[in-house]
Amino acid sequence: MIFNKLPEKIFAPIDTNKFLNRTMEIISSFNINHRLMIKAFAINNKNSFEENLDNIKVYFENDTEFIFEFDNKNRLINDKGKM
Numbered sequence: 001m002i003f004n005k006l007p008e009k010i011f012a013p014i015d016t017n018k019f020l021n022r023t024m025e026i027i028s029s030f031n032i033n034h035r036l037m038i039k040a041f042a043i044n045n046k047n048s049f050e051e052n053l054d055n056i057k058v059y060f061e062n063d064t065e066f067i068f069e070f071d072n073k074n075r076l077i078n079d080k081g082k083m
Contacts, residue, residue: 013045016060020079023068027076035074 014022023041027034035056042049042058049058055069066081 013047016064016066016081019045019047019058019060020066033074034068034076035070038068038076 023038026037038056047058047060049056055067057065057067059065064082066079068076069078071077
């Protein structure tokens with residue numbers, strides 16, 4: 001699908017609060033792999049991140065970071081960090 005003449009702000013990175021809200025909204029609305037969605041969302045949002053066996057740590061502006069923890073089926077079981 002091709003989009004023409006969309007405002008640049010549509011593609012601008014979002015802050016921590018919006019990232020968390022949208023993440024929870026998406027994973028509660030759709031049957032998806034939580035780990036892959038969060039990783040893809042971080043990439044699309046231009047956030048750096050570290051991925052380990054049971055978590056993904058996403059870095060935001062102003063030295064903010066959030067850790068998303070997963071079970072063995074890649075379902076989100078916990079998130080922690082400062083907003």
